[in-house]
Amino acid sequence: MSDALRPMSRSRLYEQVLERLRDHVIEGELRAGDKLPPERELAQRLGVSRASVKQAIVVLEVQGFVEVRHGGGTYLVRDNLDLEPVGRLVERRRRLPDVLEARETLETRLAALAAERRSEDDIKAMDAALRLMAEEIAAGEPGAEGDRRFHASVTAAARSSLLEEFMHVIAEQITESRNESLRQPGRPHRSLAQHQRILDAIAAGDPKAAAAAMRKHVQTVAKVRLLSWDPEDAGITDD
Amino acid sequence: MSDALRPMSRSRLYEQVLERLRDHVIEGELRAGDKLPPERELAQRLGVSRASVKQAIVVLEVQGFVEVRHGGGTYLVRDNLDLEPVGRLVERRRRLPDVLEARETLETRLAALAAERRSEDDIKAMDAALRLMAEEIAAGEPGAEGDRRFHASVTAAARSSLLEEFMHVIAEQITESRNESLRQPGRPHRSLAQHQRILDAIAAGDPKAAAAAMRKHVQTVAKVRLLSWDPEDAGITDD
DNA sequence: CGGCGCAAAGTGGTTCAGCCACTCGACCAC
DNA sequence: GTGGTCGAGTGGCTGAACCACTTTGCGCCG
Numbered sequence: 001m002s003d004a005l006r007p008m009s010r011s012r013l014y015e016q017v018l019e020r021l022r023d024h025v026i027e028g029e030l031r032a033g034d035k036l037p038p039e040r041e042l043a044q045r046l047g048v049s050r051a052s053v054k055q056a057i058v059v060l061e062v063q064g065f066v067e068v069r070h071g072g073g074t075y076l077v078r079d080n081l082d083l084e085p086v087g088r089l090v091e092r093r094r095r096l097p098d099v100l101e102a103r104e105t106l107e108t109r110l111a112a113l114a115a116e117r118r119s120e121d122d123i124k125a126m127d128a129a130l131r132l133m134a135e136e137i138a139a140g141e142p143g144a145e146g147d148r149r150f151h152a153s154v155t156a157a158a159r160s161s162l163l164e165e166f167m168h169v170i171a172e173q174i175t176e177s178r179n180e181s182l183r184q185p186g187r188p189h190r191s192l193a194q195h196q197r198i199l200d201a202i203a204a205g206d207p208k209a210a211a212a213a214m215r216k217h218v219q220t221v222a223k224v225r226l227l228s229w230d231p232e233d234a235g236i237t238d239d
Numbered sequence: 240m241s242d243a244l245r246p247m248s249r250s251r252l253y254e255q256v257l258e259r260l261r262d263h264v265i266e267g268e269l270r271a272g273d274k275l276p277p278e279r280e281l282a283q284r285l286g287v288s289r290a291s292v293k294q295a296i297v298v299l300e301v302q303g304f305v306e307v308r309h310g311g312g313t314y315l316v317r318d319n320l321d322l323e324p325v326g327r328l329v330e331r332r333r334r335l336p337d338v339l340e341a342r343e344t345l346e347t348r349l350a351a352l353a354a355e356r357r358s359e360d361d362i363k364a365m366d367a368a369l370r371l372m373a374e375e376i377a378a379g380e381p382g383a384e385g386d387r388r389f390h391a392s393v394t395a396a397a398r399s400s401l402l403e404e405f406m407h408v409i410a411e412q413i414t415e416s417r418n419e420s421l422r423q424p425g426r427p428h429r430s431l432a433q434h435q436r437i438l439d440a441i442a443a444g445d446p447k448a449a450a451a452a453m454r455k456h457v458q459t460v461a462k463v464r465l466l467s468w469d470p471e472d473a474g475i476t477d478d
Numbered sequence: 479c480g481g482c483g484c485a486a487a488g489t490g491g492t493t494c495a496g497c498c499a500c501t502c503g504a505c506c507a508c
Numbered sequence: 509g510t511g512g513t514c515g516a517g518t519g520g521c522t523g524a525a526c527c528a529c530t531t532t533g534c535g536c537c538g
Contacts, residue, residue, distance in 0.1 A: 012297075012520080013520075013521070014297060038488075038489055038490080039489075039490065040488095040489075040490095048521080048522085049521060049522045049523070050490095050522090050523085051290055051293075051520095051521070051522070051523095052520090052521065052522085054290075054294065054490085054491085054492095055293065055294055055297045057490095058253060058294045058297060058298060059297060059298065059301050062298050062301070062302070063301070068490070068491095069489090069490080069529090069530075070489085070490050070491065070528070070529050070530080071488080071489055071490055071491090071528065071529030071530040071531080072488090072489070072490080072529075072530050072531075073488085073489065073490080073530090073531095074489090074490080098399055098400050098401040098402075099401060101352075101399055101401070101402065102399070102401040102402055102405070105344060105345065105348040105402065106344065109344040113340075160337055160340055160341070161337050162337040162338060162340070162341040162408075162409065163337075163340070163341055163344065166341070166405050166408075169405075170401065251491090252491075252492070277517075277518055277519080278518075278519065279517095279518075279519095287492080287493085288492060288493045288494070289493090289494090289519095290491095290492070290493070290494090291491090291492065291493085293519085293520085293521095296519095307519070307520095308500085308501075308518090308519080309499070309500050309501080309518085309519050309520065310499065310500030310501040310502085310517080310518055310519055310520090311500075311501050311502075311517090311518070311519080312501085312517085312518065312519080313518090313519080
């Protein structure tokens with residue numbers, strides 16, 4: 001029983017209400033414009049207080065799923081209450097191939113943009129990150145923090161808030177990949193060298209070279225990571 | 240006076256509480272990890288009920304701004320409570336260059352992946368979308384719906400749920416771009432031809448050609464869109 | 479009959495008082 | 509030290525109540 005002692009987090013009541021509401025909308029085949037049952041009725045049928053129902057409805061409201069009309073009822077804005085637009089991204093972790101694929105797509109482009117738009121300060125930040133990574137490696141550590149900062153500074157240099165947001169979404173999973181990759185014998189040193197090549201291309205203002213160097217780097221990480229991956233559904237590109 | 244006299248929608252106490260909390264965090268220079276005042280104290284100091292305070296805190300919780308520990312207090316996860324992490328994407332829809340840049344990045348990759356992974360059904364879906372678009376154009380319409388379906392079917396064929404989610408995030412803005420672009424004289428027909436080339440490359444299983452065709456197509460749309468753009472900050476790539 | 483007005487019902491908004499459940503630190507017993 | 513107990517602090521949730529706004533429908537009047 002390794003993870004038998006897992007976190008044990010009791011979910012808030014409003015979260016369970018949220019779940020039930022989603023089910024209700026699906027099973028009742030409710031569509032946009034349809035009216036939800038009154039709060040009082042929901043509270044009674046679900047066996048919770050009206051305050052808890054309201055907390056759930058407030059959540060749905062700020063997420064744009066329902067429109068609440070004072071004195072007039074609560075109405076569906078979409079055909080379901082599932083977190084499609086953005087929230088689901090935070091939920092369904094575990095889709096590793098997807099993550100690595102997204103990472104390659106995003107970081108390759110970010111590297112190219114960085115090569116075009118980087119300022120002197122950006123270059124300094126990247127350089128500082130690499131020096132930190134070198135120090136970490138010299139101290140026998142994997143160099144994960146320097147690695148992280150390097151990629152962060154490249155992302156910042158690209159000046160693309162949307163792509164940056166997308167990177168934030170998968171940041172956590174990338175951290176896992178990074179740590180696992182850097183534990184491989186000899187990886188830290190080679191990774192540092194790859195970073196240096198990326199930095200050189202960006203400093204030289206060469207988008208194509210920067211993209212190529214970044215692509216190679218990310219693919220290397222992906223390979224390490226995927227070796228220990230259960231290929232329930234195959235299909236990672238390798239260019 | 241259609242809806243001239245409509246505003247006046249004060250109410251929503253929890254929204255005001257939210258506002259006050261944001262101010263408090265900023266003015267108090269609270270940082271990630273800091274503890275928020277107890278709910279009871281907040282309720283008293285703001286002159287509202289604890290229930291309203293809780294509604295606001297639930298909102299902050301689902302948006303990932305705070306971590307609520309039962310019996311242990313409420314803690315900041317970020318340095319502020321402004322909608323930066325994800326909500327901003329939905330909010331500030333004025334970063335057009337960013338959107339077009341993200342679209343190019345994503346759709347180019349999606350086209351390449353689609354060329355590798357598409358099934359026969361995917362091809363049929365794309366083909367059907369193009370035929371619909373042709374019909375729309377023949378009927379004198381811009382062909383926006385066929386356009387939309389084509390891109391959707393390419394995205395679906397790429398079999399990458401994360402990239403697909405990212406596309407959803409910018410879907411609305413892309414729709415605007417599409418509509419404006421297709422209103423240009425002669426655009427619908429040329430756009431259809433570009434789509435056909437993309438489809439051919441995908442059907443042929445040629446990732447590079449598919450990516451190239453898609454890139455050209457998206458860049459064309461971007462140019463039309465950017466002509467009417469106020470370049471407060473320039474900087475769109477053109478490869 | 480048809481429109482108008484108004485009261486009642488329906489429904490969301492908010493409050494209040496209270497109790498339960500969990501955390502954390504202090505203190506005590508071993 | 510280790511572990512237990514206890515109490516203060518704090519979040520979780522409830523139920524009843526009242527207010528505010530919308531909708532409904534009935535009855536009155538023209």
